[in-house]
Amino acid sequence: MVVYTKFAKVNDGRAAFYHSPVLLLAFFVNNPISTPRYYALNIIFGICLLVLIKYLSTGWAPFSILMVALPGAQIVDAFRYAESFSDVVRSVALSPFSYILSQTFDAHENISHTIHYTDEVGFEMGSQLIGGLSFFIPRTVWPNKPVGSGIFISNWLGTQGHTVLNTNIGVPFLAESYLNFGILGILGMGILTGAGIQIFDRRLDISIGRHVDNSDSVDLWLQLGVFSTGNLLLFFRGSFLSATSYLSLFVLAWISMVMLVEIVRWR
Numbered sequence: 001m002v003v004y005t006k007f008a009k010v011n012d013g014r015a016a017f018y019h020s021p022v023l024l025l026a027f028f029v030n031n032p033i034s035t036p037r038y039y040a041l042n043i044i045f046g047i048c049l050l051v052l053i054k055y056l057s058t059g060w061a062p063f064s065i066l067m068v069a070l071p072g073a074q075i076v077d078a079f080r081y082a083e084s085f086s087d088v089v090r091s092v093a094l095s096p097f098s099y100i101l102s103q104t105f106d107a108h109e110n111i112s113h114t115i116h117y118t119d120e121v122g123f124e125m126g127s128q129l130i131g132g133l134s135f136f137i138p139r140t141v142w143p144n145k146p147v148g149s150g151i152f153i154s155n156w157l158g159t160q161g162h163t164v165l166n167t168n169i170g171v172p173f174l175a176e177s178y179l180n181f182g183i184l185g186i187l188g189m190g191i192l193t194g195a196g197i198q199i200f201d202r203r204l205d206i207s208i209g210r211h212v213d214n215s216d217s218v219d220l221w222l223q224l225g226v227f228s229t230g231n232l233l234l235f236f237r238g239s240f241l242s243a244t245s246y247l248s249l250f251v252l253a254w255i256s257m258v259m260l261v262e263i264v265r266w267r
Contacts, residue, residue: 045230107172107237113153114175121156124180128152132241135248148241149176170238197232200225220261224254 131146139145146152149171158164173193177185204225227250235243 043227043230045233046227106170107175110150110153110169110171110238111175111178113157114149114171114179117153117156118179118182123182123185126180128176129180129240132239132244135241135245148239149179150239153179171240172238173236173240176238176240220254220258223257224251 127146128149131148134142134145137145147155150169151167153171154164154167154169171179173189174186177189179185181188203221207222207225228247231243231247231250234246
C-alpha cells in the first residue's frame with residue numbers, strides 16, 4: 001500500500017488514510033508481545049533500520065538495535081508464555097541478560113551435539129539442506145522429507161539415552177554446514193554465502209545512497225534488504241529450514257510488490 005500510494009502520486013491526506021489501517025493491521029499481526037521472536041524480528045528489525053537508515057553508516061544504529069533487542073527478546077517472550085500478569089512481572093524483574101549469565105548457550109551446545117552425531121553416524125551429505133530447500137513440499141506428498149536439523153539432532157539425542165524436553169533447538173549455520181559436508185561444507189557454504197551477501201550488499205548500498213539523497217523515493221531493493229537483515233540473523237542462528245522458508249515467502253511478497261509497481265507505472 002505504501003509503494004502504491006507513492007507511485008500512484010496519491011496526495012498526503014489520502015495516503016495517510018490508506019496507510020493507517022495497513023500499519024495498524026501490521027502491528028496487530030506482528031506485535032512482539034504475541035508473535036514468536038524469530039518472526040517479529042524480521043518485521044520490527046526491518047522497520048527500525050528504515051527509520052534509522054540515515055545513521056547506518058556510523059555503526060551506532062545497528063549496534064543500538066542489537067543492544068535493545070538482546071534483553072528485549074527475553075522480556076517480550078514472557079508475555080507469550082505467562083499464565084498471569086504476576087508471571088510477566090516476575091520475568092521482567094529478572095535481569096534481561098540472565099540467560100547470558102546462566103552460561104547456557106544454545107548454539108555452542110548444539111554445535112557440540114552435531115559433531116558428536118557425525119562422529120557416531122557420519123555426515124548427511126546434503127540431505128538436511130534438501131529438506132530446507134524443499135520446505136514448500138507438503139509432507140503428505142513427501143512423508144520422509146527431512147525435518148529441520150534442530151529436531152533431527154534432538155531426536156537422535158533421545159535415542160542415545162538423553163532426556164530431551166525440547167526439540168525446538170537451533171542448529172547454527174556452522175553446525176548445519178558441518179552436519180552435511182564436514183569441514184569442506186563449512187568452507188564451501190561459507191564462501192558461497194559470503195559471496196552472495198557481498199553482491200546483495202553492494203546493490204543495497206546503492207539503494208541506501210539514493211534514499212538518503214531523496215527520502216521520498218521508494219526503492220524496492222531497499223525494502224527487500226532491510227527486511228531480510230533480521231532473517232539473516234535467524235539464518236546464521238538456525239535453523240536453515242525455518243530461515244529459508246520465511247525468507248522465501250518474503251521474497252515472493254517482494255516480487256508481487258515489484259509487479260504491482262510495474263502495473264502502476266504502465267498505467
